[in-house]
Amino acid sequence: MAQLRIALAQANPTVGDLSGNTDKLLEWARQAADRGAHLVVFPEMFLTGYPVEDLVLRASFVNASIAALETAARRLADEGLGELPVVVGYVDRAGLQPRVGVPKGAPLNAAALLHRGRIVARTAKHHLPNYGVFDEYRYFVRGDRLPIFRLHGVDVAIAICEDLWQDGGPVAVVSQVGAGLLVVPNASPYERDKVDVRGDLCARRAREAGCALAYVNQVGGQDELVFDGDSLVVDARGELVARAGQFVEELLVVDLDLPAAPAGVRPGAATVDAGDGTAITVERVELSAEPVAPYPPEPPRIAPRLDDLGEVYAALVLGVRDYVTKNGFRSVILGLSGGIDSALVATIASDALGPDRVHVVLMPSRYSSEHSLADARELVRRQGVHARTIPITEIVNAVEKEIELHGLAAENVQARVRGAVLLMGLSNEHGHLVLTTGNKSELAVGYSTIYGDAAGGFAPIKDVFKTMVWDLSRWRNAQVGRESPFLYGFAEPPIPENSIVKEPSAELRPDQRDTDSLPPYHVLDRVLIDYVENDMGRDDLVAAGHDPELVTQVIRMVDAAEYKRRQYPPGPKITPKNFGRDRRLPITNRWRETAP
């Protein structure tokens, strides 16, 4: 056996910020060296950030990624870090002839091994995911190389993210040719899930490969995605050795006792059947043959796991924080109605940015109730956010003098004056990002005003059903006094109890209640989850015990609301389906689950 101290750099890159990501690589490599690591592994496509989407189809971007990798190798050596091997993801290109159906420029989702100022090995993802949020057949061509480098007498193989999830390919090849450690850079977004799919997968693949496995994941919000970190190491039997925190940057340093590589194997290349209809070329290089001198290992860290609501809340806070800061905003603005949705969004914003960077606007109309204004003011008092009040009555009157509108058309004017005119005006004037406050239940059934409450730059709770809005609000209030990177230190529960317990109303006409138009949310959400998340058809929904008339009503509303949802801003994704990329129904869609 041979000892090895490895460092997993669970870091937060920004898509496209090649120089910023390179700086971070240097800084974290230095920390790893300072902690005595023999190897540091960064996430998938760390130098470019992930997902880069159509940027990767620009030749100049791929060139810039390759140049950034060369710069990183050189800077590591120049700054005295050349002896520390670094595995890092970036974008490369395959030398393919252009042809129809192959992504322009044949980009590769690549990873490289840097050592002593040189790029010692390069590989690329073999299995390209093309489902859910992934579109990798659009962007990449398949890699067909598996580098195995000998480090202090241990053979270390490199695979990338999806290569773990599919049968055959790199893991199958490692199981054939043998290695002491498999390191896997990932960019694997958070999805709400009560079981530990990721940990189980790593355990299974470690047993299959017959070696320890180090899973290094990106952390941070990037557009709609939130990467949760949760990097981990399992041994060859699949037992958990170490695990990093969720939703936080962390350099996880782990001491491993690994099988020494057999002396007989020589550097060079050999092609192996990958067990999936393809062949993979194993490329061996040697960095150092001698094991390190024995040293006392550090006790392994296994970070405690967040509970279900804690995970969701952390994802929302990190999603907002990173969207705001990575887009160069300093502050946010939102309309505060006194209802629970805007109360929760204000609280998430305060937790993400601090209340001093949160601006709320109270915009009472002739239909606003006394308790609404009082509840909004009470939240302002508890959180200390910036607040102003702008009555909309005179503006709405001026509109009504020019055109005669009735019913919903008239109600929408109030929402549009608030969202498109006032909040966007203040955003343009002062540079705040507008946060919208719509939840997933109302978005799903179209209970929102396009260009009204739907106007804004980011939608923190667009993937949160209404019943969970209440759950999260109660959960957040119960956290007062606890320390966390996702909780601001409020002295009292930040959300007024009355906002949580009162009956929901849009207050766009006298005595309006959400239940005038919708089933009660605890009933609605159960149908939505089965229809939207679980893709159940009408017959399946009825067979699952939902009331047939309710099912018809809900399906009609959801299908009809498709166009509105397409106009909604992005927001953090916490379930497989959030109506964004994952539910790209055609807009002209005559097919209805409810048709006979």
Added chain:
Amino acid sequence: MAQLRIALAQANPTVGDLSGNTDKLLEWARQAADRGAHLVVFPEMFLTGYPVEDLVLRASFVNASIAALETAARRLADEGLGELPVVVGYVDRAGLQPRVGVPKGAPLNAAALLHRGRIVARTAKHHLPNYGVFDEYRYFVRGDRLPIFRLHGVDVAIAICEDLWQDGGPVAVVSQVGAGLLVVPNASPYERDKVDVRGDLCARRAREAGCALAYVNQVGGQDELVFDGDSLVVDARGELVARAGQFVEELLVVDLDLPAAPAGVRPGAATVDAGDGTAITVERVELSAEPVAPYPPEPPRIAPRLDDLGEVYAALVLGVRDYVTKNGFRSVILGLSGGIDSALVATIASDALGPDRVHVVLMPSRYSSEHSLADARELVRRQGVHARTIPITEIVNAVEKEIELHGLAAENVQARVRGAVLLMGLSNEHGHLVLTTGNKSELAVGYSTIYGDAAGGFAPIKDVFKTMVWDLSRWRNAQVGRESPFLYGFAEPPIPENSIVKEPSAELRPDQRDTDSLPPYHVLDRVLIDYVENDMGRDDLVAAGHDPELVTQVIRMVDAAEYKRRQYPPGPKITPKNFGRDRRLPITNRWRETAP
């Protein structure tokens, strides 16, 4: 040799409208039978429409497609059309075990041969396109069967769309096993292009396959895509035999003299190397062995081709007409400023729907010029559209009483009162679809107001650069007196000359000109075409002769405008890039072509 009369059903389906599309199949099959056709071929996925996007991931939708195919076969027989073989596209599913990375339910982009009430043969697309507007690795699994049916002594093979564009696969197999005719259902969208890529491809593949080739394309607008028809038949030497019109529904009937099939080949299946690393199973069935009795062929039709601007104009008119009607709207509404963009959009709408279904609103502010109102009124007079005038000054004053805004923030209020409040209010009240009037040049550089002029349901000229807006306007005015399905019979040029020749201005502040903020459009558009359409990087742009400072300015504007563009409504696509699906840059994008 053996004669065969084939009918190419260049028809316009609606995505999801399974029963409507089935009705259309029956109606067109009857017309083909009435004209004596021995075979009728419908486009790719005709029963479901194309593209179906994430609908196909719903099991209930795939079930409904398969049921629709069975219904179609039965109805054809019930209505006395059972003897006419029908080739039609639909969605089927492969019997695969669910696993990671395979689309849920393993849907197939399928085609079937219907005869005498039965489904005689089924096949599925072998090559799945996953670039540009296509995402087929997300939606489908690969087909691996090639049906060849003997019809009146001629062997007819079926391939689907992309199978023509890629090397290897079905065409390669046909060249090995032989056939007398290859029929190819397609859903191939229009893209502006001066050379005849499609005709050249068909000629090349016919020569490769060694047989005549019938290319049947969908026609019509579907969300952002406009399918142009242009179905065609080439003989085994690749010579054009017949060609349908562009952008119109048409049953193209063609008499062919084809090689009689060799007598020795028997029905059954055989697996063949497809020349692309896969194997394809050739499945032979016999419908009728005897050639038809000799008959006098009809003279072939070769439809005249539209010129470049005529193609674009037809695509825009059809895109608007189908978006409006397929979404169930009766009428449209738009703001008419007196400028050229809204003048052209009003004209396209009149040509698409007739002026009686077009409503325009003149919304003067304190900065509107006299000539603007006069030019707008002149267009109303020439076209006879419905018009009303709503001054916005009092509403803007009411807003300014409540909040103090300056510069761009103040200018945007006018655009938002017009777009989000007034046009959307009238849309909600009366059921008109709001058309936006932004062109591609201003969209590209962000010279538009989000929730202002960008508010609406469909954007007819979002893919038309400003210089082409002028070209199309002059072209349209010159068509007065010509008959076409895309031109309303105006008695005089529908666009006032002054709207074409005057200097562009947004009129949001006194004496504003577009050139205060932007380079002249003839300069700007040349850079945009190279940067956006041709994906050239900064260095390439400068090397191509563009002024370096101008390049930096334009690139900065384009990259910064990404978020705004994402909030724009859909519009007809006429070039490879229209900022919609094809330019999915991440929103948080720190990478800039202009960075050092």
